[in-house]
Amino acid sequence: MDDKLKFLRLLSESFPTIGATTREIINLKAILNLPKGTEHFLTDIHGEYQAFNHVLRNGSGVIKDKIDDIFGDTLEEKFKKQLATVIYYPEEKINFIQELGTDMESWYRVTILRLVQVCKVVSSKYTASKVRKALPEDFSYIIQELLHEKEFSYNKKEYVRNIINTIIELDRAKEFIIAISELIQRLTIDVLHIVGDIYDRGPAPHKIMDRLMNYHNVDIQWGNHDILWMNAAAGHKGAIANVVRICSRYSNTDILEDVYGINLLPLAAFAMNTYADDDCIQFIPKESRNEKDSSLMSKIHKAITIIQFKVEAEIIKNNPIFKMEHRILLDKIDFDKGTVKIDGIDYPLTDKNFPTLNRENPLELTTEEKEIIEKLKKSFMHSEKLQKHIKFLFAKGSMFLKYNSNLLFHGCIPVTENQEFTEVNICGKILSGKKYLEELDRVCREGYFNKTDSERRERAIDFMWYLWCGPNSPLFGKDAMKTFERYFTSDKILHKENKNPYYSFCEDINFINKIFKEFNLNPEISHIINGHVPVKEKKGESPIKAQGKLIVIDGGFSKAYQSETGLAGYTLIYNSYGMKLVSHEPFQNVKNAIENCIDIHSSTRIVKRVLQRKRVKDTDIGTKIEMQINDLYDLLNAYKQGFIKEKH
Structure with a gap:
């Protein structure tokens, strides 16, 4: 009773009289009967x-x-x-x-x-x-x-x-x-x-972010491309390499240089020098303004791709819980035969020019590559506009959202072939379903905001990278990201990325109801929106x-x-x-x-x-208003029974 009375006294600061309290009850009850907003x-x-x-x-x-x-x-x-x-x-x-x-x-x-x-x-x-x-x-x-x-x-x-x-x-x-x-x-x-997925491919994600920052009421469920940029802004080298690679693939490096102030000159100079006599056919961008631009972009594209594979190999080795060792492929190249061994089979390479690969240790970054990725990291972490956009993504975003009986998430809920929620080891915790997504949300925030505990931070941002391409990522939803195979092999079978079983069960009402139950939603009125x-x-x-x-x-x-x-x-x-x-x-x-x-x-x-x-009474906001009305009735009774004095 003491705690309740303490709360009601605080509430009375906002509604100091019986008249003010009754007015607010009348107002809130009227709101409940308005049509639900669009x-x-x-x-x-x-x-x-x-x-x-x-x-x-x-x-x-x-x-x-x-x-x-x-x-x-x-x-x-x-x-x-x-x-x-x-x-x-x-x-x-x-x-x-x-x-x-x-x-x-x-x-x-x-x-x-x-x-x-x-x-x-x-x-x-x-x-x-x-x-x-x-x-x-x-x-x-x-x-x-x-x-x-x-x-x-x-x-x-x-x-x-x-x-x-x-x-x-x-x-x-x-x-x-x-x-x-x-x-x-x-x-x-x-x-x-x-x-989800504001970023990548198109030419103006920054304009979308600016527009959203001025929008009156918005929420965001992170997509895999969003999490990639969020991780890059946190300074993760694997994410940075992927962001630069995708921008060069779509000839959108202007976003990095002109909008976010990312200095690509060291990378461009390195690429032009290293691949001067290489046409980089496999790396010609999907869109280019002219032949000269295409030539430079192709070289940048190849240079950052090789850097990406090297950096990712280190991430995978440092995180055995990811179980992604099979994605390390640079060390499976036979330089003399011009082949790469994948799943025990040798496949011919479509590009055999690897001037930055050390035959003895192909996963090792060269001195120049180390300098380039460090400079890029510094640029990403010190980009004022990028950090502003990413902080907005954290403020308005989440891994999933329950809103008016609807469940919103970008990709999937990882499940097994038996329709069981997949158990995943996330920083020592074995989690699945709703608890897994909730912990991912927390880990992402720790990766970006924890500036004091470097060990925990590194572990967290590595997991953010896993969300981009890991086999049990709810944002990625596939068994592997076949980037290497798409660039360096022609066998279409190798390019195939198998979807999580979630996608094969999407027509199964019992499966969908199981997800609703996991997230404490009513199957009779709820929807999943992906x-x-x-x-x-x-x-x-x-x-x-x-x-x-x-x-x-x-x-x-x-x-x-x-x-x-x-x-x-x-x-x-x-x-x-x-x-x-x-x-x-x-x-x-x-x-x-x-x-x-x-x-x-x-x-x-x-x-x-x-x-x-x-009506509003049928929505989440309506539930909150009902709680407010109940509190106001308690305050009204406290006034009438003499527990609290009016402040005229």
């Missing part, structure tokens, strides 16, 4: 900023649907498309319309009225307080007035018209439209879930599995996968009426969207439609 799920963005930014702006088609619902047949399709584009790109669209010689005064008046109508609808599911907090400072009062007045009522028609005319007269229409359009975007989506493995829809694969209990939303945001998937990404919308899966065609460009009102062509399918509209 959740937006994206995954595997892989640096494709333009497509990501457009999908964020249009809410995966939610804004267009709102416009259709509001205006129906009363507004021509071309005007609905124009209004949508104004909301997505207000400043750019206004500039374009001005250049056409449009009567801007009339256009502003009509557009503002339409925007206010849209804003009224998207704000209607929130409390006035929440909307007020989201309002842009310069137009807060004006927007509040417009949202709460019926412009067609007899008494208010002139009032509303006068407000709009004054905005135009004061030459603030453009700024007002930008402000209310951004407000509509913000209110359309209540929370954004990124289910990314990581591209869904090849053009080959007949479905993203909806186990009768809708599991949804895979990696459909190919990354251009590198679009030829395989046949589309340009899935996104998921979960609102008060249920779940909708949206598949997107490739995004052309912002210019086309602005000038021609071309939206991403998207197709929507219903995953789940609820019979009774979900």
Whole structure:
């Protein structure tokens, strides 16, 4: 009782009277009956900023649907498309319309009225307080007035018209439209879930990170490519080598040099000198600006790849619990025969030029290679912008998330062929299932933030590297990463990376229910939401599995996968009426969207439609509010029974 009374006295500081307490109870109970906010799920963005930014702006088609619902047949399709584009790109669209010689005064008046109508609808599911907090400072009062007045009522028609005319007269229409359009975007989506893999392949992951850092409500479930960059920022040499290799493979070293200030000159000079007479055919980047750029990038690509294999061999030897000794292959090369022994069989090498390999000890870094990797480590650890982005990933991210009865994780839950959760030795602890993922989350944070215990830190960042490519990594989800084989052998069988058995059980409802039980979720209402493995829809694969209990939303945001998937990404919308899966065609460009009102062509399918509209009381936030209400009732009783005095 003493502890409870102590808590209630602390609570009374915020609610010092019976009146204040009852007001808050009434307010919270009202909130419980509001419609559930819209959740937006994206995954595997892989640096494709333009497509990501457009999908964020249009809410995966939610804004267009709102416009259709509001205006129906009363507004021509071309005007609905124009209004949508104004909301997505207000400043750019206004500039374009001005250049056409449009009567801007009339256009502003009509557009503002339409925007206010849209804003009224998207704000209607929130409390006035929440909307007020989201309002842009310069137009807060004006927007509040417009949202709460019926412009067609007899008494208010002139009032509303006068407000709009004054905005135009004061030459603030453009700024007002930008402000209310951004407000509509913000209110359309209540929370954004990124289910992993922001980094690698595409040209602008840093822009995605900047955008997310300014987003009003976001959480991130780490992907294997994210964890790689997080580990590189922690100074892990194996992760650094992989990051540089992937950037050179996709000709994206600008991200490292120009954005994050990583000095690649020592590596470039070393590569040009070491491989001067080598065409590095196997290392030609997937995309290159010109022949000269391609030649340099190929040499950098090969140089860092060999460094990577050497560094990784040391990591594997230092961590026998990883059981990855079979992934050390440089020492299996027969230099005279030009072959490599894999699983006891000799395979011909597609590239036999290894000027930096010591025949007696091929796993040893040369003096120059040691200097290069040390300099890269220093650059990564001292990149202010990179560290800022990675700290945000730690602050908003996790290995998995339970949210409104849905389980979000990037890859898989490692299991055996018998559908048992795989037991993994993680720093001396044998763990599986939920406890394994929870410990991984803790270890990653220790690896990045523990600056005092070097031994524990090294062990932790080695495990972060394991998450990138280890056989029982929930982020990787395969038995081996066949990087060496893909570069140096032509036998396609050697290139195959076998998926964890988890993926073969995805249609098994009993298996999915077993996962729900492991994570303390109700199988009747819960879903698993994954990314990581591209869904090849053009080959007949479905993203909806186990009768809708599991949804895979990696459909190919990354251009590198679009030829395989046949589309340009899935996104998921979960609102008060249920779940909708949206598949997107490739995004052309912002210019086309602005000038021609071309939206991403998207197709929507219903995953789940609820019979009774979900309210806030049906969500995780609702559970927290119920607890707050109970505490407030206890405080109210304490006031009434004389245990606590009111503070008037």
